[in-house]
Amino acid sequence: MNIETVRARTVLLDALEALGGHLPSIILVGAQAIYRRTGAAEVALAEFTTDADLVIDPRSLSPNPLIEDAMTVAGFVRDPSNINPGTWISRDGIPVDLMVPDQVAGKGRRGVTVGPHDRGSMRRTVGLEATLVDNGILSVAGLADNDGRRIDVRVAGTAGLLVAKLHKVSERLETPRRRDDKDAHDIYRILVAISTEDLVDTFRVLLNDVVSEAVTSDALSMLERVFASGPEAPGSTMAGRAEHAIGDPEQVSLAVSILAADLMKALDR
Incomplete structure (x- = not known):
């Protein structure tokens, strides 16, 4: 497996650990969810991703810890090259997007209105609403040789x-x-x-x-x-x-x- 995909999985697990207090409100989406759901699909294109995408369900999101505090303490920072809310990067520059489906994101155009959490910590996104309905808990494991972590998280169907x-x-x-x-x-x-x-x-x-x-x-x-x-x-x-x-x-x-x-x-x- 290519090194970019391995690194993206490591950073995904880092983000899930950072947001562990909110794990019941988190849904894995994007390429990492697709690969987890489709397994060894018979296609020529190998699995490849350079980032991690997480949906936050604000309907069950706790006020503590604050999303921005949890991510910052874990070493993530807001991407200075991206003006969009909700785009974080790890210490080695791997992006993690925290998104809220538009229909449940409260008032605003791009940012999210969810209790005490900073409006820029998550991004409203149209089209993710179906993942709030179609998801189930799966185990997501580290891919690096020295990463034995395994976290159970809701993964979009x-x-x-x-x-x-x-x-x-x-x-x-x-x-x-x-x-x-x-x-x-x-x-x-x-x-x-x-x-x-x-x-x-x-x-x-x-x-x-x-x-x-x-x-x-x-x-x-x-x-x-x-x-x-x-x-x-x-x-x-x-x-x-x-x-x-x-x-x-x-x-x-x-x-x-x-x-x-x-x-x-x-x-x-």
């Missing part, structure tokens, strides 16, 4: 992760410099690893929960437009391009569009 990634890909399509083919490939990874039937069952739950209904419906519209409409759709093309020189880009683009279309059909959308 694959349907919730799919909703979040669809929002991310769709948003970044509007800003070419922010596009990342790997985000689209993560969607392919989920669709390959998880059966359509399992995804359908959870998507129906998400579509019937007041917290996740709107973002899930929007995500499915994005799935139709960006992936299911064919191998030349923007997301399908991005997913294939992520396997350039290591896999079969054309096959990936075709496969992800078919899997996306199958999911849409199974949901009668």
Whole structure:
């Protein structure tokens, strides 16, 4: 496994230890959650990430310790190169994003209004609401040879992760410099690893929960437009391009569009 991914896991565990008093209110999302959920998915692109992403559920968040104090004591600092709230970096420069789904983030545009916690310690983000509904406790272990830690934490489920990634890909399509083919490939990874039937069952739950209904419906519209409409759709093309020189880009683009279309059909959308 590449050194960047190992370091990102070490820093993730550092952050979880720092926020240990809030662990019941924390949900692991992003690439590290996807890899934990999809296991050895049969894709050519190896697991790779350079950061850690955590959702904070403010509905159960305790006032103590303060998020900013807990992170600072553990050696994290606010990223001076990033004006967005909620972006922390470790002593060796690895980012950890602390995010709150927009629907439960209180007043504000980017920062978060949650009790006594500093507004800049977390960032409101649209599209993560489904992870509040679809998650479960898993054990996350260190990957470095000298890191024997293992922490039980809530990890977003694959349907919730799919909703979040669809929002991310769709948003970044509007800003070419922010596009990342790997985000689209993560969607392919989920669709390959998880059966359509399992995804359908959870998507129906998400579509019937007041917290996740709107973002899930929007995500499915994005799935139709960006992936299911064919191998030349923007997301399908991005997913294939992520396997350039290591896999079969054309096959990936075709496969992800078919899997996306199958999911849409199974949901009668």
